[in-house]
Amino acid sequence: MAPYVRVGVQGGTLFLGFGSIRRPVHDRALWEPLLRLADHFRTPRTRAEARSFLDGPCGVDAGRAEAVMRLLDDDNHLIPAHTYDPADRYSRHALFYELSGADAVKVQPRLAxxxxxxxxxxxxxxxxxxxxxxxxxxxxxxxxxxxxxxxxxxxxxxxxxxxxxxxxxxxxxxxxxxxxxxxxxxxxxxxxxxxxxxxxxxxxxxxxxxxxxxxxxxxxxxxxxxxxxxxxxxxxxxxxxxxxxxxxxxxxxxxxxxxxxxxxxxxxxxxxxxxxxxxxxxxxxxxxxxxxxxxxxxxxxxxxxxxxxxxxxxxxxxxxxxxxxxxxxxxxAERDPTCPTCAELVPVCEGV
Ligand SMILES: [Zn+2]
Missing domain, CATH: 3.40.50.720 (NAD(P)-binding Rossmann-like Domain)
Structure with a gap:
């Protein structure tokens, strides 16, 4: 689980993540398995290991286990373990890139x-x-x-x-x-x-x-x-x-x-x-x-x-x-097909 994921209760709702990834969890029955799994994820785990933990030590039924996994899978809460190395000078930026949905390992070479x-x-x-x-x-x-x-x-x-x-x-x-x-x-x-x-x-x-x-x-x-x-x-x-x-x-x-x-x-x-x-x-x-x-x-x-x-x-x-x-x-400042400067450029359809 990404180290930028924090949890807290406010106004009777548990929030998973803060900032732009803040997700409310209203279903009280999910709180304990979610927090136990988040605690389990403090060290890197595979999804299969996480699911086994929910099915085994947590003892939750399949429906709740899937709901908890979905919560963690959304909003870039889970990141590859190797993308965060605290000793690397760009490590905090790497977390920002992961938060933004990118693969941090690819971002830094592009910048370089x-x-x-x-x-x-x-x-x-x-x-x-x-x-x-x-x-x-x-x-x-x-x-x-x-x-x-x-x-x-x-x-x-x-x-x-x-x-x-x-x-x-x-x-x-x-x-x-x-x-x-x-x-x-x-x-x-x-x-x-x-x-x-x-x-x-x-x-x-x-x-x-x-x-x-x-x-x-x-x-x-x-x-x-x-x-x-x-x-x-x-x-x-x-x-x-x-x-x-x-x-x-x-x-x-x-x-x-x-x-x-x-x-x-x-x-x-x-x-x-x-x-x-x-x-x-x-x-x-x-x-x-x-x-x-x-x-x-x-x-x-x-x-x-x-x-x-x-x-x-x-x-x-x-x-x-x-x-x-x-x-x-x-x-x-959208593209004007009659623009005297750029109208003759062939449109490029790829996203940026
Ligand atoms: Zn133009």
């Missing part, structure tokens, strides 16, 4: 083979990079032309006061290597000015965009759709933590399938000019915890996609968590 290109090493990119490197992603390409500034330290926690003035990509690479020597890290201290700059970067299994340069997301989307590279956006909109869409060319919608951000009015140059002047003085109120929220959710989706466990939450949608009241805001 993956290369992720991160455009932006600031408040979100640096934390996403830390989550991916420590989870065992094999290779990270860190792209950022900026240098560490004093006002970055409220949210870019891997940088220190001693790093002020140094290139963010290089400082981040140093910090990631300290945390996981097996992760190959390539810092690239460079701006992304146009599509040609993207062509010169190493190809990735996933591109994560957390830089806020004007027009960057559209440029990355065009490049990724053309090259068949999945990409994921993560950002904040003032106090809203935002991640998605996770664009998988040929499978999901892309950034251009429907408008995901406000734009200047077409055919009204005077209003567009005024808007440009108003927006020209914009300075984002960036906040550490909001950056952490966006980067956590984006990193989890990146790991789900690369490792093949669970289902990424940002497929075909862009999600925002309003930090002031924790409500969710969702923009649909």
């Amino acid at each position: 083979r993956a290369r992720v290109v991160l455009l932006g090493c600031g408040g979100i990119g640096s934390l996403v990079a830390a989550a991916l490197a420590t989870a065992g992603v094999g290779e990270l390409v860190l792209v950022d032309a900026d240098h560490v500034e004093l006002s970055n330290l409220t949210r870019q926690f891997l940088f220190t006061e001693a790093d002020i003035g140094l290139p963010k990509a290089e400082v981040l690479a140093r910090e990631l290597r300290r945390r996981n020597r097996n992760c190959r890290v390539l810092p690239v201290v460079r701006d992304i000015g146009d599509g040609a700059d993207l062509e010169h970067l190493p190809a990735g299994d996933l591109v994560v965009v957390s830089a806020d340069s004007p027009g960057l997301t559209g440029m990355v989307n065009a490049h990724c759709v053309r090259s068949g590279t999945p990409w994921l956006n993560a950002c904040y909109v003032n106090d809203i933590a935002v991640w998605g869409p996770l664009v998988v060319p040929g499978v999901t919608g892309c950034w251009d399938c429907r408008p995901l951000t406000a734009r200047a009015p077409e055919g009204e140059p005077e209003l567009a000019g005024l808007m440009a002047r108003v927006n020209g003085r914009y300075q984002a109120p960036s906040n550490g915890p909001v950056n952490m929220l966006a980067s956590s959710l984006a990193a989890l989706d990146a790991l789900r996609y690369l490792g093949g466990f669970g289902t990424p939450a940002a497929l075909n949608r862009r999600v925002g968590v309003w930090s002031h009241d924790l409500s969710l805001d969702e923009q649909k």
Whole structure:
């Protein structure tokens, strides 16, 4: 039985498992055989051994024995004994993968083979990079032309006061290597000015965009759709933590399938000019915890996609968590067959 399965009674009901696998057991007659079997399962057993235990020492009838076995068989309560080795650095993540219904033994090699290109090493990119490197992603390409500034330290926690003035990509690479020597890290201290700059970067299994340069997301989307590279956006909109869409060319919608951000009015140059002047003085109120929220959710989706466990939450949608009241805001990003960017791609039917 998976070590993440706990039991408890609340309001007259026994619950098997907690979190998303919480299952109520209302039938009081099942409680004792279930708990005795769970106790028996504290050391690894086969299903046949478990059934013999129910039929023998427990002495329950066949109907109850089958009901108890069904309870344990559901919701990933039973996992292969060899998937959890407490001495392994990824052992707690392995339990998470099993909880998500995946074979943990297969997830970790998939992550080790993956290369992720991160455009932006600031408040979100640096934390996403830390989550991916420590989870065992094999290779990270860190792209950022900026240098560490004093006002970055409220949210870019891997940088220190001693790093002020140094290139963010290089400082981040140093910090990631300290945390996981097996992760190959390539810092690239460079701006992304146009599509040609993207062509010169190493190809990735996933591109994560957390830089806020004007027009960057559209440029990355065009490049990724053309090259068949999945990409994921993560950002904040003032106090809203935002991640998605996770664009998988040929499978999901892309950034251009429907408008995901406000734009200047077409055919009204005077209003567009005024808007440009108003927006020209914009300075984002960036906040550490909001950056952490966006980067956590984006990193989890990146790991789900690369490792093949669970289902990424940002497929075909862009999600925002309003930090002031924790409500969710969702923009649909499903595939538009008339999209100017991705309509000509042949649909890929396989799931992701
Ligand atoms: Zn599209």
